[in-house]
Amino acid sequence: MKFLDQFKQKNKKFYIKWTVIGMSAIMAALAALWLYINDWDAQQSMNALVETVTVEEPATEAPKEQVTKVPESPEVVEEPTEEKPVIEEPVEETVTDATVYSEKALPKEPTIINGILLANKQHPLPETYAPGEVPEAHAAFEAMKAEAAKVGINLNAFSTYRNFARQKQLYESYVAKDGQQAADRYSARPGYSEHQTGLSFDIGESGQEQHWASASFGDTEGGKWLAVNAHNYGFILRYPEGKEKITGYMHESWHFRYVGKDVATQIYEKGITLEEYLGVN
Structure with a gap:
C-alpha cells in the first residue's frame, strides 16, 4: 500500500509538469499565430487584442418623454327624438254677415x-x-x-x-x-x-x-x-x-x-x- 501511494504521488507530479509544459506550448503557439495574423507587428497585435476584448457599452438613449395619454371621451350617441304628430285643432271660421247692422254709434268721420x-x-x-x-x-x-x-x-x-x-x-x-x-x-x-x-x-x-x-x-x-x-x-x-x-x-x-x-x-x-x-x- 505504501508503494502504491508513492507511485501515485510520483505520477501526479509528472502529470502536473507535463500539463504546464503543454499549456505553455499552446499559449506560445497561439501567440505566434496572433503575430502572424497581424504581420508579426507586436504593437498592432496588442491593439487588436485590446479592441477584441473591449466590450463596447451600448449607447445610452435619452429617456423618452413620458406622454400621458388622456383617455378619449366616449362618443355620445344621441338617441333619435321621437316626433309626435302635430294635431291641428280645427279653427272656427268667423263669417261676417254684412246684412247685419253694426251696433256702434254713428262715427264722427266717414x-x-x-x-x-x-x-x-x-x-x-x-x-x-x-x-x-x-x-x-x-x-x-x-x-x-x-x-x-x-x-x-x-x-x-x-x-x-x-x-x-x-x-x-x-x-x-x-x-x-x-x-x-x-x-x-x-x-x-x-x-x-x-x-x-x-x-x-x-x-x-x-x-x-x-x-x-x-x-x-x-x-x-x-x-x-x-x-x-x-x-x-x-x-x-x-x-x-x-x-x-x-x-x-x-x-x-x-x-x-x-x-x-x-x-x-x-x-x-x-x-x-x-x-x-x-x-x-
Whole structure:
C-alpha cells in the first residue's frame, strides 16, 4: 500500500509538469499565430487584442418623454327624438254677415279706404255728413247719359243725394209698410245709406217708369246697356245679384255708384263688389 501511494504521488507530479509544459506550448503557439495574423507587428497585435476584448457599452438613449395619454371621451350617441304628430285643432271660421247692422254709434268721420268712401251696414256715416251731389259724379252721369242717347236710350237719374233727415223719413215709411226685417233688405237706416255720400245714382229709363227701382229694370234696354257700359264712365253696379251677404243689400239693378274709371273698370272686369275690392266685409 505504501508503494502504491508513492507511485501515485510520483505520477501526479509528472502529470502536473507535463500539463504546464503543454499549456505553455499552446499559449506560445497561439501567440505566434496572433503575430502572424497581424504581420508579426507586436504593437498592432496588442491593439487588436485590446479592441477584441473591449466590450463596447451600448449607447445610452435619452429617456423618452413620458406622454400621458388622456383617455378619449366616449362618443355620445344621441338617441333619435321621437316626433309626435302635430294635431291641428280645427279653427272656427268667423263669417261676417254684412246684412247685419253694426251696433256702434254713428262715427264722427266717414270711412275712407285707399281714397274711396265706403258706406254700408258696418261702416256708417256721421249724421252731419252732407256733401250734396258730388259734381264729379254728376258730370260723369251726364256724359254717360249723352252716350246712351246715341243708341236711343234716355237715362234718368231719379234719385241721387239724400241727407240724413230725408233717409230717416224714407226708412221709417218702409218699415211702417213692410216691417223692419223686410225694409232692412232694400232700404238703409239713416246714416248707413250710400245716397248720403252724394256718389250714388238710382237710374231708370225715361218712358219705362214702371221698371224704376225694380229688378225688372235689368231686363230693359237701358238696364242692359248700363250693365256693360257704366264702368267706362266710372260707375259700378253697387249691389250685384247673389252678393247680398257681402254688400248687405239685395240685388238692385238700378243702383249705381261712382268710384272713378280706373277702379270701376277693375271691379267690372273681376266681377267683384266694392267691399271685395277694398278687402273689407
